[in-house]
Amino acid sequence: MATTAGRGILALGTVAVLLIIGVVLALLVDPFTRMPIEVDGATEWVARVLLILAVAWVVIGMLAARTRLVGRPGAAAARATWIASTRPWRARESTLGVLPLDRWFMILIPGVLLVATRITQARGDGVGSVVLAVAGWLVFALAVRLLLGTRSPWPVIAAVGGALVLRCIVTLAALSFSGPEGVWPVLWSIGAVRVLYLAIVLGLVGWVFVVAGWSLEPQLGRRRAAGVALAGVGAVFALPTATAAVIGATEALRGWNSQIGVLPWHLARMTGLYDTRFPTEALIVAAVLAALMTIAGIVLALPLRAEERRRRVSSS
Template sequence: MNDPREGPDAATDPATWRDAGLREHFTSTLDYQVNLFETLGAYRTMVLRHAQWLDTGSAAAYDGWRVAETAYRDARDVHRQRYGTDLDLPAYNFTAADLGAQRADRDPAMAWAARGLLGLILVVVLLGVRGRGFGGAAARGLLLGAVRPWRVGALPAPQSRSDRVLVWLVPAVVLVANRLVFTWFAAPAHLLVTLGGWALFALVVRLVVGRRDPFHLWAVVGGVALLRSVLLLAALAGRGPGKYWFAFWTAPALRTVYVTVAFAAFCWLFVATAVVLRDRYGLRRRSAVGLTLTAAGVPLGLLSGLVAAVGLERALTVWNDQMALLPWGLSRILGITVYLGIPAGLPGYAAVAGAALTAVGLLLSIGRGPRTA
């Protein structure tokens, strides 16, 4: 784009202007406009090249994205240096652009991390099929807990301390790691809610088991955690979280399949937990179901209450600043809840629902001791 100083207005004789200062301000404004448009154009090219790589995965698209990214960063730096201290023509705020670019930069590394975690899960599966050797009993329990929890109760308790540790440690590591990968290692607010939910659920069911051996319980909860991790990691292994969200918003059929399977895996956790509480720990069916409902209601109630105390708008703003999924200015201009039409009282309603679910579960379990032989 040509410098406006080379245009007709800049070429006019300064003597023909009634005010030389006005002429200088006018041409400076044109300079600013051209510089800003060139910088925004470089940003647009970077975003489109990144989307092209997410869509095709081609080496040419990747190289084009990296070249465009360098051009954008150079143009942004020049703009900031030139107008950073100018009060009349202030530098543009590139915060939103940089948030997205920083996360896009991590997509290739996140894809490799997801592949590595899938490889770890494959090792667990192979050890589980074999069922012998170091970690074999833990892997066997996790494999059955994921797909056939009704058979976990018949497994003999392992004598090895390593199996008793690995049965909960491996799923915990994979669960934390896959959420870190999903969030580009940049969204602790998202981790607090998702991992907090898992931790609270596990704590409640562990209290239900009491002094009894928790190996079989961890085999089921951990096995389902690995099963759900496989689904997410498979979606991330292609081209990272960027590809995940690209496909989520642009492929309705694929999104429907993914959401359906993910929701089914979510519900499977509660079914499998109730099964192991009944089959291994001797609870009556009604009591097992009730205590599982309690374990589901506690994280829902507590985490929803936390969001309600913080404020839904503030919580969503923090989450979006870290995930960079919605336009950065939403909460600062209109408010995310207003723009998306989210009821401000939604966390309070969810907290009440969690409390009700907990109460119903406890009522179902009261007076329902272990089954008699």
């Protein structure tokens, strides 16, 4: 009980730190975010339908163990993603005994929701941004899978999938009220609302990687789990920044959706990232830092000789 309470306190502390970081970043960006945010009526209704489906998935996960839903197809998957994304230290136990069909649900539901959310955000901007965003998460998944080796990937799949659903819910909630007569453009004109929204979005991005590392700790240990998460973060950010540096900052940023990487809404356009004055050198520096982060994460994720020896002895 003490361990569970301690982990819960640590999780709340981590969330608080992520929100504080998000507030700081939001305050730095906020002076540039004066453009009103609006979408057309069709996009607004698509976002509402997706929001209802995403919330239903989370609610099923919260209630499945206490209702008759527990025996329904997909209920175990929803429960596993909910537990793993909010209590990542329980990710491994939440996926034990999950049937193959539910394992597919753990991959498909968050994946389809992520793609659908990105397409809804990017309506009118082309599919290039969607492909890039999805490619970034695929790179993250590939990096984590390779570093896991023969160990089960399902705990981290459940944790990351659940965290992505939570992030999509926040974005879809704003999109759902951003139509021609929506209230969100009005709320967006209030500085405190903008800062709060940006802080939550950026905090949830950080939480995705936190739960990824935390869910792997029982399998790999603290050092290696942190290394896997760090390598995944580096790989995710190295892809778009390196691509932009090669193509050219102006051309790449014009071709992508305004929410490059973690930037929500039309933040890229608001902050002048479509301006020809945007320095390509900044992208090169960011790509190099992301690559160094990936390398450092890989080094941390590799097992030490002593650890490998103990593993072989215990398995023999």
